[in-house]
Amino acid sequence: MRSALSKAEIEANIASRFGDAFKIHEKAAPETLSSGIAEVDTLSGGIPRGAITEISGPRSSGRTSLLYSALAYATTHDEICALIDTNDTFAPASAAAAGIDFERLLWIRCAANLEHAFKATDLLLHAGGFGLVILDIGDVAGKEARRIISSWWYRFRRTIENRPTAIIVISEEACTRSCAALTLELHGNGEWSRNLLSSNSVNVNRCRPFWPAFNESQFRAHAVA
Amino acid sequence: MFACIYSENVPSNLSLTDFAYEFSPLVEETKAGAVTIDVDGCELLFGSAYQLANEVMRRAKQSPADGGLEATVNVAIAANADAAIHAATHLGGITFVSPGEELTCLGEFPINQLHYDLAGVEQKTAEEIFETLRLWGIRTFADFASLPVAGVSERLGQVGLRLQQLAAGKTERHLKLKQPAPVFANSLELDHPIAEIEPLSFIFARLLHQLCAALNAYALATNELQLQLQLEDQTTHERRLSLPYPMRDHKVFLKLLLLDVEMHPPVAAVRTISLACEPVKPRVTQNGLFVPLAPAPDKLELTLARLAKLVGEENIGSPALLDTHRPDAFTMNRFVLPSKKAPRQSTIDNRKCLGLRMFRPPLRAVVETEQGWPTQISAWGKQRSVYGKVVQVAGPWRTTGDWWREDRWARDEWDVAVAAGNKTSSEPPALYRIFRTLNSEMWFVEGNYD
Numbered sequence: 001m002r003s004a005l006s007k008a009e010i011e012a013n014i015a016s017r018f019g020d021a022f023k024i025h026e027k028a029a030p031e032t033l034s035s036g037i038a039e040v041d042t043l044s045g046g047i048p049r050g051a052i053t054e055i056s057g058p059r060s061s062g063r064t065s066l067l068y069s070a071l072a073y074a075t076t077h078d079e080i081c082a083l084i085d086t087n088d089t090f091a092p093a094s095a096a097a098a099g100i101d102f103e104r105l106l107w108i109r110c111a112a113n114l115e116h117a118f119k120a121t122d123l124l125l126h127a128g129g130f131g132l133v134i135l136d137i138g139d140v141a142g143k144e145a146r147r148i149i150s151s152w153w154y155r156f157r158r159t160i161e162n163r164p165t166a167i168i169v170i171s172e173e174a175c176t177r178s179c180a181a182l183t184l185e186l187h188g189n190g191e192w193s194r195n196l197l198s199s200n201s202v203n204v205n206r207c208r209p210f211w212p213a214f215n216e217s218q219f220r221a222h223a224v225a
Numbered sequence: 226m227f228a229c230i231y232s233e234n235v236p237s238n239l240s241l242t243d244f245a246y247e248f249s250p251l252v253e254e255t256k257a258g259a260v261t262i263d264v265d266g267c268e269l270l271f272g273s274a275y276q277l278a279n280e281v282m283r284r285a286k287q288s289p290a291d292g293g294l295e296a297t298v299n300v301a302i303a304a305n306a307d308a309a310i311h312a313a314t315h316l317g318g319i320t321f322v323s324p325g326e327e328l329t330c331l332g333e334f335p336i337n338q339l340h341y342d343l344a345g346v347e348q349k350t351a352e353e354i355f356e357t358l359r360l361w362g363i364r365t366f367a368d369f370a371s372l373p374v375a376g377v378s379e380r381l382g383q384v385g386l387r388l389q390q391l392a393a394g395k396t397e398r399h400l401k402l403k404q405p406a407p408v409f410a411n412s413l414e415l416d417h418p419i420a421e422i423e424p425l426s427f428i429f430a431r432l433l434h435q436l437c438a439a440l441n442a443y444a445l446a447t448n449e450l451q452l453q454l455q456l457e458d459q460t461t462h463e464r465r466l467s468l469p470y471p472m473r474d475h476k477v478f479l480k481l482l483l484l485d486v487e488m489h490p491p492v493a494a495v496r497t498i499s500l501a502c503e504p505v506k507p508r509v510t511q512n513g514l515f516v517p518l519a520p521a522p523d524k525l526e527l528t529l530a531r532l533a534k535l536v537g538e539e540n541i542g543s544p545a546l547l548d549t550h551r552p553d554a555f556t557m558n559r560f561v562l563p564s565k566k567a568p569r570q571s572t573i574d575n576r577k578c579l580g581l582r583m584f585r586p587p588l589r590a591v592v593e594t595e596q597g598w599p600t601q602i603s604a605w606g607k608q609r610s611v612y613g614k615v616v617q618v619a620g621p622w623r624t625t626g627d628w629w630r631e632d633r634w635a636r637d638e639w640d641v642a643v644a645a646g647n648k649t650s651s652e653p654p655a656l657y658r659i660f661r662t663l664n665s666e667m668w669f670v671e672g673n674y675d
Contacts, residue, residue, distance in 0.1 A: 037577060059655040064580030064675035078517045080562065087608060091672065092544040092555040094581040102543050103563040108532060109540040112608055116536050123535070127528035129520030138582070138675070139609055164518055189653045190642050190674070196619045197640040197656060200579050200674065221579040223674070 036073030051181035062202030065221035068098035079131025153179035308394035327394025332367030410501035418494035446471035455497035587669035617642035
């Protein structure tokens with residue numbers, strides 16, 4: 001008790017000389033980038049810059065719709081974006097319909113080589129200057145995705161810390177663990193009208209950070225001719 | 226002191242300028258048939274000005290094989306370059322104009338023989354002034370030089386003053402020296418051939434350093450590097466590195482060159498290395514405070530080169546759609562930082578399109594049909610598989626094209642919802658695009674709506 005008091009006394013005595021050195025600084029809210037979908041932005045507050053965002057879900061859950069929407073928003077707002085396409089699944093025609101400006105998109109096809117995908121992501125992040133970097137491992141089997149060593153995610157998180165770059169990881173099962181600042185889990189349900197696939201109704205669950213009161217949202221991705 | 230060499234009968238295959246370089250390195254190509262040289266400091270080589278002039282005339286008469294012109298030249302030496310030019314063009318043989326006595330030599334020349342272009346005066350203006358002077362009764366250089374300066378300035382302006390100074394032999398100007406055209410190329414022949422890349426990098430570094438120093442000296446940059454390697458097997462390995470922006474950083478060039486050589490190594494040991502570049506003006510950009518950050522061009526080029534080495538050149542770039550209805554037709558363009566564009570309206574919430582994930586190559590499938598409608602699908606590939614009962618179907622949509630080509634296509638497309646194969650699963654059905662080729666009647670899964 002005596003030592004605690006004396007510590008407080010010492011701090012009080014030197015506080016006037018060293019200003020706010022003993023104050024606990026609150027971390028400023030991160031800058032965000034819009035996902036291009038109002039419902040998702042309301043739920044998540046946007047895609048945080050300088051941090052990893054993970055979007056996971058099974059096939060047809062709406063991951064790609066959300067990805068194209070975020071890319072369309074970023075590329076039309078002068079951001080330079082990069083897509084690391086592990087399984088070569090990016091569809092330019094579908095992306096063009098979503099409004100992506102291809103001049104501002106660097107597309108890297110990794111021919112199903114997961115190691116190349118991670119090395120390419122690392123090179124891009126170290127080059128700096130990209131507004132949005134997307135690592136698409138959505139077609140990598142869950143078993144393989146779980147084997148990705150955590151050091152990659154820590155490395156990515158550390159590299160973009162305090163930088164205006166946002167990373168989105170598209171996966172089938174959540175695999176970034178505690179390294180993601182925002183984790184969204186998606187589930188979709190196809191909607192048919194008059195024997196035509198009209199839209200995909202997507203449920204968005206925010207798993208991290210978790211707020212019990214407001215944790216779910218929904219949007220509808222429409223099929224285009 | 227300046228010397229002007231003038232000749233009207235120099236053979237067309239010989240150059241008066243090259244002849245003048247034998248006497249001084251400071252040469253001005255004044256006009257056709259006339260060159261002016263700065264002879265200060267040439268005394269140790271040629272003696273006095275008179276001896277120099279004699280030497281010029283003697284050598285000019287010699288045959289081309291002996292370094293001559295086989296022509297008669299006029300030589301005039303004066304303290305003023307313009308006075309020397311006037312004396313050489315209007316007086317034959319050797320003329321020596323003493324400093325301060327220019328008018329004694331040039332004073333009797335008619336006023337219309339004044340080389341007005343030396344004072345930067347246009348022909349039309351000069352002719353008007355000569356006409357005015359003729360009306361005033363001014364006939365010679367001496368008459369013009371004797372006019373009061375203030376009066377000439379009032380009546381003929383600054384142009385008149387410049388012409389008066391030219392006539393008086395009082396102009397002061399530097400020679401417009403003929404500069405040899407800069408060469409941005411370097412070459413090195415090796416004593417022993419080199420087969421490995423690492424030792425080559427030291428030579429590249431040296432050659433690039435010299436190239437970039439030359440570019441720097443002329444305030445230029447380059448957007449193309451040309452590497453030529455003469456190989457031991459008497460072949461030539463050539464590489465051309467095109468850069469989207471002009472640069473002159475030898476460290477960046479070295480890394481780019483090494484990455485390129487690693488991707489495209491020479492087939493034999495290297496005997497001679499030649500490096501050249503195309504000089505262009507450097508890039509000047511103005512960044513804005515509110516413009517989002519973009520990668521630095523030199524860093525981006527290095528990153529792209531490293532990525533190309535990692536995943537292959539054909540797998541990196543900006544996608545571009547082709548002008549065709551062929552499914553999944555696109556091309557990869559080289560990724561270049563786009564120029565600044567006008568701000569656009571927010572597209573938030575405007576484009577919630579259903580995305581498609583392509584399966585490349587399409588997944589070969591076995592499809593059970595009932596009255597032509599798919600009911601069951603099973604497809605297995607190395608990376609993915611699709612199997613289950615088709616619970617919802619839309620289609621078919623027939624597309625055909627390029628019937629006149631070998632790679633024509635004709636197919637029926639369907640959108641299907643496939644329930645998970647596992648009956649206990651509560652997952653909603655996944656959505657796929659499948660197609661059947663009309664010529665081979667085979668089914669494929671093209672992609673997954675996601």
